[in-house]
Amino acid sequence: MGTGGAGFIASGPRSPLSSRIVRYRLFRRLVLHAYDKRSAITGLKLINGGGRAEVHAAHIRPVEANGPDILGNGIALSGTAHWMFARGLISLSDEFGILISR
Numbered sequence: 001m002g003t004g005g006a007g008f009i010a011s012g013p014r015s016p017l018s019s020r021i022v023r024y025r026l027f028r029r030l031v032l033h034a035y036d037k038r039s040a041i042t043g044l045k046l047i048n049g050g051g052r053a054e055v056h057a058a059h060i061r062p063v064e065a066n067g068p069d070i071l072g073n074g075i076a077l078s079g080t081a082h083w084m085f086a087r088g089l090i091s092l093s094d095e096f097g098i099l100i101s102r
Contacts, residue, residue: 005100026067027059028056029058031057031074041081041098056082058074060073
């Protein structure tokens, strides 16, 4: 149910899974907007035939490690770059430079 600028109103308790899905959708929207739907690693902006950006909103500090769903903990990555980032094959320096695992 939409209400003005609020976006939606949730009624009743939510399961952790549904709350997580809602948080991720908002997180994705914020991160992709901040990065203009471009991968921070490749610089590519790929839009599929349905108009959806083919870029992932990745958490810099993983949710499993208590990383928050906030813009400052997000980075837009292509699917391949996200896969590499999640496995530690690439990472970011404190100055946001790209680090490559050897």
